[in-house]
Every structure is written in structure tokens, then in C-alpha cells.
Amino acid sequence: MEQLLELKLLWAALVAYVLCGSLAIVGVVLRKRPERSVLALLLLGLALHTASIAVRWDRLGHGPFITMFEILSSNIWSLMLAFTIAYWRIAAIRASAAVVMPILFIMMGWLMMTSPGEGHFPPTYHTVWLFIHIGFGKVFLGAALVAVGLAGAILLRRTARGAAWFQRLPADARLDELAYRCMALGFIFETLMLIAGAIWAQDAWGRYWAWDPLETWAFITWLALGISLHARVTFRLSPRTGALMVLAVFAVAFLTFFGVPFVSTSPHKGAV
Amino acid sequence: MSVADSAIGSRSAGVRLLRLAGSLKFALINLAALFVGVCVAYLSDSRTVWALVVPLASSAVNLLAAMLTNAVFRRQLPLLVFHLALLAVIVLVALGRLTYLKGAAEVVDGGSFDGVLATREAGPFHGDAIAALSFASHGFTIDYAPGIRRGATRNEVAFRNAAGRLETRIIGDQQPLVLAGYRFYTSHNKGFAPTFVWHPAAGGVPQLGAVHLPAYPLHEYRQAREWVIPGTATVVWTMLQFQEIILDPDKADQFKLPGEHDLVVRIGEQRWQLQPGMSVSLPAGRLEYVGLRGWMGYTVFYDWTIPWLLAAALAAAFSLGWHYWRKFAARPWNREQDDGTTA
Numbered sequence: 076m077e078q079l080l081e082l083k084l085l086w087a088a089l090v091a092y093v094l095c096g097s098l099a100i101v102g103v104v105l106r107k108r109p110e111r112s113v114l115a116l117l118l119l120g121l122a123l124h125t126a127s128i129a130v131r132w133d134r135l136g137h138g139p140f141i142t143m144f145e146i147l148s149s150n151i152w153s154l155m156l157a158f159t160i161a162y163w164r165i166a167a168i169r170a171s172a173a174v175v176m177p178i179l180f181i182m183m184g185w186l187m188m189t190s191p192g193e194g195h196f197p198p199t200y201h202t203v204w205l206f207i208h209i210g211f212g213k214v215f216l217g218a219a220l221v222a223v224g225l226a227g228a229i230l231l232r233r234t235a236r237g238a239a240w241f242q243r244l245p246a247d248a249r250l251d252e253l254a255y256r257c258m259a260l261g262f263i264f265e266t267l268m269l270i271a272g273a274i275w276a277q278d279a280w281g282r283y284w285a286w287d288p289l290e291t292w293a294f295i296t297w298l299a300l301g302i303s304l305h306a307r308v309t310f311r312l313s314p315r316t317g318a319l320m321v322l323a324v325f326a327v328a329f330l331t332f333f334g335v336p337f338v339s340t341s342p343h344k345g346a347v
Numbered sequence: 348m349s350v351a352d353s354a355i356g357s358r359s360a361g362v363r364l365l366r367l368a369g370s371l372k373f374a375l376i377n378l379a380a381l382f383v384g385v386c387v388a389y390l391s392d393s394r395t396v397w398a399l400v401v402p403l404a405s406s407a408v409n410l411l412a413a414m415l416t417n418a419v420f421r422r423q424l425p426l427l428v429f430h431l432a433l434l435a436v437i438v439l440v441a442l443g444r445l446t447y448l449k450g451a452a453e454v455v456d457g458g459s460f461d462g463v464l465a466t467r468e469a470g471p472f473h474g475d476a477i478a479a480l481s482f483a484s485h486g487f488t489i490d491y492a493p494g495i496r497r498g499a500t501r502n503e504v505a506f507r508n509a510a511g512r513l514e515t516r517i518i519g520d521q522q523p524l525v526l527a528g529y530r531f532y533t534s535h536n537k538g539f540a541p542t543f544v545w546h547p548a549a550g551g552v553p554q555l556g557a558v559h560l561p562a563y564p565l566h567e568y569r570q571a572r573e574w575v576i577p578g579t580a581t582v583v584w585t586m587l588q589f590q591e592i593i594l595d596p597d598k599a600d601q602f603k604l605p606g607e608h609d610l611v612v613r614i615g616e617q618r619w620q621l622q623p624g625m626s627v628s629l630p631a632g633r634l635e636y637v638g639l640r641g642w643m644g645y646t647v648f649y650d651w652t653i654p655w656l657l658a659a660a661l662a663a664a665f666s667l668g669w670h671y672w673r674k675f676a677a678r679p680w681n682r683e684q685d686d687g688t689t690a
Binding site for chain 2: 167195197198199201202245248249252253256259260262263266267269270273274277278279280281282283286288291294295298299301302305306308309
């Protein structure tokens with residue numbers, strides 16, 4: 076019964092997200108500004124999604140950290156929350172929703188194809204460091220997603236159609252600067268995520284670092300992000316090059332968060 | 348060219364070299380080399396420590412040279428703290444790898460750890476303080492969820508604290524026993540230990556010993572092991588047999604010892620089926636089976652750099668946050684021109 080309620084709330088949230096994303100894309104293509112409706116649908120979707128996660132949490136007695144279904148659901152929630160904050164606070168970049176929402180649609184499609192069955196909550200997960208580690212990771216990915224929206228708009232504006240769609244966004248140099256700031260914020264939280272993860276790993280498995288696949292890929296993501304930020308300081312990169320680097324870092328991060336945990340046989344599974 | 352000119356020339360060449368070593372471009376090369384090194388180490392089956400050590404050492408040189416030559420570090424304290432912290436992280440990781448210890452130990456219920464590890468991996472400069480450590484295990488409980496999914500582990504241990512007083516403590520998941528910097532963690536390895544007393548025919552003190560059978564339930568169907576009677580060359584093959592369901596997959600359960608069981612003992616062609624209290628008489632003495640106990644496996648870890656490494660890593664993260672805060676607060680993202688107050 077509770078599982079049915081949880082799924083109904085989730086599907087309702089996904090419908091709200093899809094309506095919101097579709098409206099944002101149509102608004103960009105037709106050069107309309109349905110921003111209030113988009114924001115209202117984002118908030119409605121988030122409220123329903125929060126309720127769904129809460130019902131599941133209460134039913135299972137643990138947070139959404141174990142199965143692919145839970146990890147996808149909680150990450151869609153946190154990415155939506157991050158983008159909603161950006162959408163609400165930085166009105167000038169609202170058109171970037173047309174880039175961000177399709178990425179989230181892919182994750183939602185993946186979620187709908189995943190079994191909502193429950194998993195075992197291992198004893199090593201009974202620690203506050205789980206929440207701290209995952210929380211930092213979610214802030215990193217959320218900041219990277221906002222940067223991806225800006226980077227995507229910069230690259231799409233190189234086509235005539237894209238230039239028309241995204242004409243109301245600030246100049247490429249300004250978008251590039253904001254994307255850089257988002258990635259810098261992400262870098263700090265990625266660093267904190269690695270530190271919190273090391274503290275957790277020390278107590279859970281008796282070592283703070285063991286180069287298991289997820290740790291290695293998280294470090295590769297950190298290095299990719301570090302290289303992209305350092306390259307901006309070292310060279311005067313064009314907005315296009317900066318945008319390509321943002322996309323590359325996000326691709327590595329996406330693989331780390333949603334790919335590696337499920338091909339790894341190490342005890343460090345997808346608690347992200 | 349005079350001697351003075353030559354000295355000035357070589358000094359300026361040294362400064363140029365130092366500036367080159369501390370340059371942003373060299374830092375980027377090092378980061379890229381570390382990126383490649385991590386990928387090589389991850390994908391390669393052979394020993395590839397050099398792939399990490401070379402770029403890390405080179406990064407340490409770069410960080411040091413940058414702080415010495417780049418004036419921006421004298422103007423921007425957060426940036427200086429960040430680079431110092433990064434350098435400290437690299438140096439501490441290197442020191443940690445030279446002095447660490449990683450190992451495993453097994454202790455039977457009622458027995459004690461006597462400083463001997465079953466497996467051991469240590470840095471070249473690791474001391475041998477662990478040999479002087481000891482603690483006793485008073486037994487353990489492990490919860491299992493339906494489907495034989497391991498839950499909480501609780502292991503009561505007794506040890507002498509720093510004041511020399513005997514102290515007991517429950518350790519388990521997230522709660523290691525820390526003795527002189529060595530951290531003992533309960534592991535998923537645990538099992539049954541048939542316990543014997545060996546009475547030598549020639550007299551002397553009877554010896555108590557336990558045979559650690561393979562981990563249970565990991566090796567549920569391989570509960571047998573060969574061992575040698577102390578002071579003899581007699582090889583004994585021992586197998587535990589029981590009908591009882593130890594961990595019921597259909598309900599929540601706890602790890603427990605089998606109540607009714609037989610212990611099969613084979614020496615050469617001879618075979619005995621023993622129960623607690625029964626003995627086997629051999630030419631060299633009498634082997635008495637006294638009963639079954641549990642054994643707990645521990646992961647042992649030592650690295651004195653951990654708290655310093657944590658402090659350095661946190662200093663790096665927070666100083667970077669401080670640096671970006673100052674830099675970004677000085678100019679809104681949508682303002683065209685830099686006001687010149689930041690690097």
C-alpha cells in the first residue's frame with residue numbers, strides 16, 4: 076500500500092518535471108517566457124518527489140542510498156533542487172533549462188525502467204558520514220549540472236538556430252564566467268566529498284583509501300575538474316573551449332556516479 | 348666575462364629554472380600526468396607505483412617552487428594556505444606509505460591477540476610496536492537479515508588501557524579498537540574453531556589450541572582444514588559436521604555455534620568421529636577434543652599520518668573556498684571588466 080503511494084507520488088512528480096521541461100523547451104524555441112509556470116511546476120515536482128522519498132524512507136527505515144532506483148531517484152531530486160535554486164535566484168540564465176531538462180529526462184527514463192525493489196542496508200552504512208559524503212557529492216553534481224546548462228547554451232549558440240533560441244541569455248563570456256564559478260563551487264564540494272568518504276572508509280573498511288573502482292573514478296573526476304579549472308587560470312580559454320571542458324568533466328562525473336558503482340564488485344557500492 | 352658576471356648569470360639561470368618549475372603550465376602538466384598515471388595504475392595489472400609517484404613528486408616540486416617565486420602568494424593568503432596544504436598532503440601521503448601497516452589477524456573466543464598477524468603489508472620504515480600489543484576477545488554476535496545479509500557486529504574485547512587498567516569494550520562496525528595507534532576492525536571473516544588439548548606422551552604441559560576453520564558462511568561447504576600437532580610432524584585433517592541451520596535465510600537470525608555436531612578427525616588412513624570430551628590416542632600423545640568456539644577476523648591498520656592528513660585536506664578545501672569567495676565576491680559574474688583586485 077505504502078509502496079503504491081510512494082510510486083504514485085513519484086510518477087506525479089515525474090509528470091510535473093516533464094511538463095516543466097517541455098514548457099521550458101517550447102518557451103525557448105518559440106521565444107516565449109513561461110518562467111513562472113516553469114518555476115511552479117519545478118516546485119510542484121520537487122514537493123511530490125520529496126513526499127515520495129519520505130514515504131519510501133519511512134517504509135524501509137533507510138534513505139535512498141542502496142539500489143539503482145534509489146540512487147537515480149535521489150539524484151534526480153537533488154539535481155532538480157540545485158537547478159531550481161539556480162533558476163529562481165539567477166533569472167538571466169533561465170533559458171538554460173532547455174539544455175538541463177533533457178539531461179534529467181534521460182535520467183527519469185532510466186529511473187522508470189529500473190525496478191523499485193528494495194536492497195539490503197549494510198552495517199557499514201550506519202554512520203553520519205554517509206549523509207555528509209553523499210550530501211557533498213550531490214552539491215558537486217548539482218553545481219556541475221548548472222554549469223552544463225550554461226555550457227550547452229554557449230555551444231548551441233554557435234548555430235544560427237541556437238543563437239536565436241538563446242539570444243536572451245547573457246553574452247558567452249558572462250555565461251562562461253558563471254559556468255567557471257559553478258565548477259569552482261563543485262570542485263570544493265567534490266574535495267569535501269572525497270575527504271568525508273575517506274573518513275567513512277577508514278571506519279567502515281579499515282582504510283581511508285584503497286583505489287577501489289569508485290574511489291579511483293572519483294579521484295579521476297577530481298583531477299579532470301582540477302585540470303579544467305587550472306587550464307582556465309593558465310590560458311585565456313575561449314568560452315567554447317571552456318564549455319567543452321565543462322561537458323567533459325560532467326561526462327566523467329556522470330560515469331563515476333551512475334556507471335562505476337554498478338560494475339564494481341568492491342564493498343564500496345553506489346552510495347552517492 | 349668577469350667572475351661576478353658569471354655568478355650573476357648562473358644565479359639568474361637558477362631563478363629562471365625555479366620560476367619554470369613553479370609555473371602554472373608545469374602545474375598543469377603535472378595534473379595531466381597524474382590523471383594519466385591514475386588511469387594507467389587503474390587499468391594495468393602490473394606494478395605501476397611509479398605512475399603515481401613521479402607526477403606527485405613533480406607536483407611537490409612545482410608547489411614549492413611556485414610558492415617561492417610567485418608574488419601572488421604574498422598577496423593572497425588563502426591561495427598560499429591552499430598550496431601549502433596541498434604540499435602537506437603529498438608529503439604526508441609519502442610518509443604514510445613509508446611507515447604504514449595493513450594486516451589481518453584472527454582471534455578465537457576466549458583467546459587473545461599476541462602481536463602476530465596472519466597477513467601483513469607494511470612500509471619499509473614501519474617499526475614493530477605491534478608485537479608488544481595484546482587484547483582478548485570475549486566473543487561476538489552478528490545479526491543477519493533475511494536472505495543471510497550481514498547486519499551489525501558486536502565483539503567484546505578486553506585490553507589494558509594507557510593507565511595499565513583492564514578495560515572491556517564492545518567494538519564492531521565503525522568502532523575499531525585502537526591500541527598505540529594500531530586500529531583493529533572486526534571484519535566479515537569469522538567462523539568456527541574446534542578446540543583441542545594435546546597431552547604429550549613424554550609428559551610436559553598439555554597445550555590448548557584451536558583450529559580456525561574457513562570463514563562461515565562464506566565457505567559454508569568447506570568446513571575442513573589440515574593442521575599439525577604442536578611439537579610433532581603429525582598432520583591432522585579436521586572437518587566439522589552438523590545438521591542444524593546456523594543462519595536461516597527466511598528470517599532474521601544471529602551467528603551462532605552449532606549445538607549438536609560431530610568433528611571428523613583423520614590422521615593418515617585412520618578416521619575418528621569426535622564429540623566434545625572425546626580423545627584420540629596416538630603414539631606421541633593424546634589429542635582431546637574439548638569443544639567448539641568461534642573465531643573473529645580483524646583488519647589491522649596503522650598510519651600515524653591520518654589526523655594530520657585530514658587536517659591538511661580540510662585546510663586545502665576551506666582555503667580554496669576562501670580564495671574563491673574573495674575572488675568571486677569582488678566582481679559579479681555578469682560584470683564585463685575585472686576591477687583588478689583579484690588574480
